[in-house]
Amino acid sequence: MIFLYGPLRHLPLAETLLAEALPGAQEAVLPGYALLQSEGYPALQPDPQAAVEGLLLEPGPAALARLEAYLEGLDLSPAQAVLRLPDGSEREAALWSRPPSGPGAQPFSRAQWLADDAPRALREAAELAGHAPPLEPALQRRQAVMRSGRAEAGLRAARETAPATCRLSPPAGAFALGHAEPLTGGFFKYDRMVAAHRRFDGGREEGLLREVFVGVDAALVLPWDRARDRVLLVEQFRTGPARRGDPNPWCLEPVAGIVDPGEEPAEAARREALEEARLTLTGLELMFHSYASPGNSTDHYYCYLGHADLPDDDSYSGGLAEEAEDLRLHVLPLDEAVALIGTGEINVTPTIAMLLWLQRHRDTAAG
Incomplete structure (x- = not known):
């Protein structure tokens, strides 16, 4: 069993990163610890008066390997812990953690993370999950800035206005993109995609193979x-x-x-x-x-x-x-x-x- 806390407690993020639905995930609590803001990923700090909420789940072998590589890429180390379930029972599970980076760290706010960081984190997780071959931890660390930059570029594009006084003002569903092959590349990414879009004559073009160089703004x-x-x-x-x-x-x-x-x-x-x-x-x-x-x-x-x-x-x-x-x-x-x-x-x-x-x-x- 695996215990996920902090950002990975957000089920859509965990499922995106692991590329696997997690219908059996259940709420659990790690007693005796507080969760603090820290560079890279929130840190666990011993605190007898506190408890950390999270998800208890059992991923499949491929999802577990992806999760372990991701957490090692964040410089987190595995450990065993005893969790408390909603019915009061206890369960031992694996978790990954590291100590706080220094004194004065502030408590991790899940609400603030959901408002400020979750959309970017979901895009980053989708890139990691769609990559082939899967990135080793060292490569995940090396590419972190560009991965985050690509995620923010997508969010920035979605926020900006799209004037259409001369060109088409596309209705919902006017185009769609899918992946023909897994994502590849290093500093930049290469994406072989399948595109579909509305035609000017009212028909629809389907199954267009297109290759896209994926950079940052x-x-x-x-x-x-x-x-x-x-x-x-x-x-x-x-x-x-x-x-x-x-x-x-x-x-x-x-x-x-x-x-x-x-x-x-x-x-x-x-x-x-x-x-x-x-x-x-x-x-x-x-x-x-x-x-x-x-x-x-x-x-x-x-x-x-x-x-x-x-x-x-x-x-x-x-x-x-x-x-x-x-x-x-x-x-x-x-x-x-x-x-x-x-x-x-x-x-x-x-x-x-x-x-x-x-x-x-x-x-x-x-x-």
Whole structure:
């Protein structure tokens, strides 16, 4: 028997993670412990006056193996404990735990977790359960930030408005997605899917095999010095053009980076400007947000104009050494940068779109 407490006490989360229905799960209590907030997963703290509520269940072998890998990936250790059931009887079961990370930890609030974190946790659990081969604990830890970022990207997409003055305003059931194969990949994910959607002639397309590159949302910033009408561009080696066979895979781009879990896109934009270009922005203005390649990728870019006092140097180095960033930063007049679009030297679509946006709006851009 297994005792699940904290977030995994939420039955939909446990069933999603284990990829198995758990109709036999029953309520149980672990006496003599309190549940405290802790990094990664709530911690059990001995407390003779407290008790921790949870679920007692008996998963099948495949579900148990998945659960053990997940809990080991959170650095939890197995132990045996005696539980109290609602009828007053006792039952011994296995649980996974670790001590609190430090003094002053606050009690774990299930209500707060359900309100703030459950939707993201359910998406993360679905990714883990759908992965093949199943991820070893070390890989689960290594991919945790990106997994959480993908979950938050999906929630962010669901919250945003979807204007439809020209395009279709889809009714309920206008499209559906399923998995043709288990999820694969590392830092990014590859999803082979079966799609169905409504046709413009009123019919329905079924059984479409589609392959999707699953990334995370990113924040892009074009730093601009209004007083001198100069912009900053980042030059770096890119494997995409190199893999395609481009003889010059060094690209000119905006400052850019992923939106970290728990971060808003605007916060990511300011952080990346400081990390990549050592710029503290004096203002930030959303240009637009858009999909980079909607036919085969989830990548969604939040593109900002960053107001800044740019350095006098025409070029200087930037980036974080710990992230192996080898960046050369160029400061040049806006019109000169736009001219590089025509020569083909700027060949990255977000850079082109953001420069043209600024060229159009520079007289009215907020400072």
